[in-house]
Every structure is written in structure tokens, then in C-alpha cells.
Amino acid sequence: MLYRTAGQFKTSYQADQALFPVRQDAVLLAVILAFAYVIFPLTASEFTFQTLLIPILIYSLAALGLNILTGFAGQLSLGTAAFMGVGAYACYKMITLMPWMNPILAILFSGVFSAGVGVAFGIPSLRIKGFYLAIATLAAQFFLVWLFEKWAWLYNYNASGAIQVPNLDIFGIYVAGPLASSITQYYVVLGIVTLLTVICINLTRGNLGRTWKATRDMDIAAELIGINLMKSKLTAFAVSSYIVGVAGALFVFMWRGAAEPNLFDIPLSFQILFIAIIGGLGSVMGNYLGAILIVGLPVLLNLVPETLGIPIKSATVEHLNIMIVGSLIVFFLIVEPHGLAQLWRLIREKLIIWPFPH
């Protein structure tokens, strides 16, 4: 009865195309937004902000960016972390070259740089597909991280080779750097993530989204019905890399506070890919579910034995985490390639017809 749709009739295509054809979905979303915007920030501890709330949002955003490229447009990328790095370094350079720049605008603008680099590295996708494209993106991954190390201008010739986020404020409120409070940073991240999510929902349900999905499902047919494959693939690289780049800037400026080149190495790329797979390729909302799981699991594994008084080594926790994530990946790849998002869809379908399945 929870998801009863009786009495909710569509009288126009406009209504049918609305974001929430079923009223309960809108209610559910309102509840989630209330938690995200009001209840969590009011109740969260410093620990919760730093280990769960902020990283979950940032990882979700990075996975969303990857999902546009891989899940929607069908172009596999193993270079996500490097593109996050491009966003982070671009933001750092802008902030240090133009200290008067609004930090939030700088973060949003840093995605433009990663989009440009993404398009450049996306050009091979016009000729190669699948496995070979994945290898090409891997080359981008190694090249960019090498560049972050060798190009001293990027980190302003610091002796450490790392970038350090300075204190940045908007009208006297610190939003980044050691003086910024977690709650402020949380709201900045949440605002940007909300904005980009809305944009992604709109893009994926409209003409561009259909163009991407057609390219993904059967590129030859796509071209024969009038899709310019080059444009389709490169817009996917651009939009995806933009989002990934913004996520990278948030990663460093709103969470880590500092970064070395190897932070953007391949393990981070895989972590983002796992979130997208577990959450569900070709889904927007799945990225949040995936990030909650991937970011939340190690925290949970640390906390539960501790509160139960079971002594457990941190190395063991780490191994346990890897084993669980590994089996989840295998499970989802074999049993449910569309991930948690699809599981939710199935539950929702059941709820709509429950308790009278006929």
C-alpha cells in the first residue's frame, strides 16, 4: 500500500515526463533532502562529517561523472582519479594565481580544465572501443599523475611536491583551509552535488541522454539513425570529465586539505569505478548508494567490533574490507549488473503492486 499508484492518472505527456510520475517517489526524495540539508548537519559530529558525510558526497559525485561516460555512453574509463587530479590542480592554480577569486566559482570552473583534458584523451575513443579504449584511458592515468609530479609549476615549486589548501573565505566565512568548519564545507559540497545531480538527471532523460545510450547500446545503428558518434562520445567525455574534475577539486579543497600526486593514482580510479558498478551503471541515484557502501563499510567495520569490545587489528579490518568489496563486485557483475539502483527499482515495483500482485 506504501507505493499505491491507484488514482494517480496521467492526463498529458508533460505529466508523464515529470520527474516523479509516482507521488511516493517525491515524498521519499523530500525526506532524503530533509535529512541531507537539515537533520544530518544539525546532529552530525566532526567525525561523522569527516569520515562519512563529506566523503560520501564527493565520491558519489566522482562516480556520477564516471557513470555518465561508462554507464550512459558506454565508454569505459580507468583514468577517473587522474581527471580528479586535473580538477584539483586547476583549482589550486586558479586560487593561488588569482587569490581574489570566489572559491566556489573556482571549484566550478576547475571542471572546465578537466573537461578539456578529458576531451583530448577521449579522441582515441573515435577509433578504438572497449578493452583497448580502457587501456588508452589507463595511459592517460599514468601520464597525468607523472605530470602532476614533474611539472613543478603545478604545485608552485613547493619543496614537498604537494599542494596545500590555503584559508579561503567568502564574505568572511571560511569555506576552505584549516580555518573552515566542517559544517560549512559540508553545505558547500552538498550544494554543488545537488546542482550537478539535477543537471545530470536532466541531461540523461533528454535528447543528449538518448544519444549517449544509443551510442552505448549499438553504435552502428546509432550512426545510421543520424547520431554523430564523434559528437556523442566527446560530449560524454566533456560532461563526465567536468563532473569528475569538480569532484576532484572538492576532494582536495573541501575534504583532504592537501594532496600529493600519488593521491590521484590508480587505486582511487578503481574505487570510483567500484562505486559506479555497485551502485549501478547507467543510473544517477545508484552512485549515492554505491558511495554510501564503499565509504561507509570500512567505517562500520572499524566501529562495530570496537563497540562490541572485540579486539581487532586495523590491518584485519582493511583486509576484511577488501574481501567484502571484492565479493560484492563479483556478485553484482554476475547477478545484477545494474547494481543497487536496479535492486531498488525491483523493490519499488514490488511495492507498487503490493499487497495485491494482480
Add this chain to the structure above:
Amino acid sequence: MKDTEGYVTADGRQIGGQLMELKNITLKFGGVTAISDISFDIHEGEIRAIIGPNGAGKSSMLNIISGFYTPTEGELWYKGAKRPPMKPFEVARMGVARTFQNIALFEGMTVLDNVMTGRLTHMNAGIGAQALWWGKARDEEMENREKVERVIDFLEIQNIRKTPVGRLPYGLKKRVELARALAAEPSILLLDEPMAGMNVEEKEDMSRFILDVNDEFGTTICLIEHDMGVVMDLSDRVVVMDYGKKIGDGPPDEVRNNQDVIDAYLGVPH
């Protein structure tokens, strides 16, 4: 019959002038000559069939028309102008739509989304408007959705609108593919064996749809079909191919009595 001014069919329909003309088309794949020196034309509003035994080069001919293959030799004239070599997507944007011998739908998308992709040559809102679902992007989505719904009604697939295409049986997939091509409102519709693998009832439905499309929208249709009965019923003129050569061209009755055609179908050795 060869005049460019059009003609009247046996059942009294007025057919327009030349819409497309293929002149001396040859297509080679390395050493294999798939098509050798074939010429024929397609008139506005007619149903033109291409028939021939397996491997005759029929699909290759359709692939040339839709720009997927570039002929080794020969010219293609369309709407009174010689068509320069172009990419398939550009050809599609000039009003050429098609279906495929092996169904080529977008399996991960719903029926509605698949048919909507047929409209994308008519949609051009910028990425910014789409990102905000605002202005032109929203209006365009609505207008084109209405057109698509009309096609969906026309082909009687309303009840599977929201079904992912991957879950549909073969016969319905063929119909969805026709819907996607029709949604483009093409000047010329190419159908590669639209009835292959269908049972009698499905074939009858499909024949009816093809005739209705031609009749109601005046769409020019060029189709490949193996079932001679169907071809005789549907088409105004028939091109017969065998081993890459044209061995017959004309109204169905004329072609049926052509000795070369009879030989080709009975498998007389060359």
C-alpha cells in the same frame, strides 16, 4: 516507365517523379564484387522492392543508399542533386531512415526511448537548455513526444511503451524498429527484410503497416523481401538482383514472367 515525371500504378495510384537515382553502382570488397554496375531509380511515393537470392547484394545496396558503404564506382542522385560521399549520420539527416536485417534496436532503452531516438534529427536544443530542462529543450521534448505517440498508436504498440526493448519478442522488436524509422518522418524509408522470421499473422500485420505508411504519409519505401507473395502484393516496381547484377526491373507481373528471374530463383547454373 523511365520518365522522371511519374506514372500511374496498376491500382490507379499516381506516383511522383524521381526521388533517387543510382547510376552504374559498383561495390567491391577487396576481390569480391558485391554489386556490379547496377542502375535503377526510386520514384516519390512508390513502394520499390529489391529481391534476389541470398548473397545477391541486396543489403549492400541498401547500405550504399544509407551511406554505410561508399560505392567503388557510380553515382547516387537524391532529390535532383548528386550526393557527395558522406557519413551515415549525414545521410540520415537528409531524410533517409531504415530498419535492419538483423534487428538493431537499443536494447538497454525502453520502447518509447527507442522511438524517441528516431526524432533526434529533428531536435537541436543546446546542451545548456537540456541541462536545465528549460525553454527550447522542454518544448522540443514535448512536441516530439507527441509525434512519437502518434507513431506508437499507428503501429499499435501503446501497451509496451515503457517496456525495455530487450524483453520483447522478435516480432514486436521488428515493429518497434519500424516505429523508430517512421518517427524520423523520412523522405525515403529503407526496410531490409521487414518480415523475415515472422509467422503468417505477423507478416500480414507488417504488410498492412507498410501499405498504411505509404498510403497515409505518402512515404517512399524501398524494401528487401524474400517472400515472393508479399513482394507481389506490396510493391509497385521490383528490382531483381543475382550475384551482384541486375537481372530484372519492372512491375511485379512483368518481373515474375522474366526468364532470367525464374532461372535465378530456380537455381539454374550460371
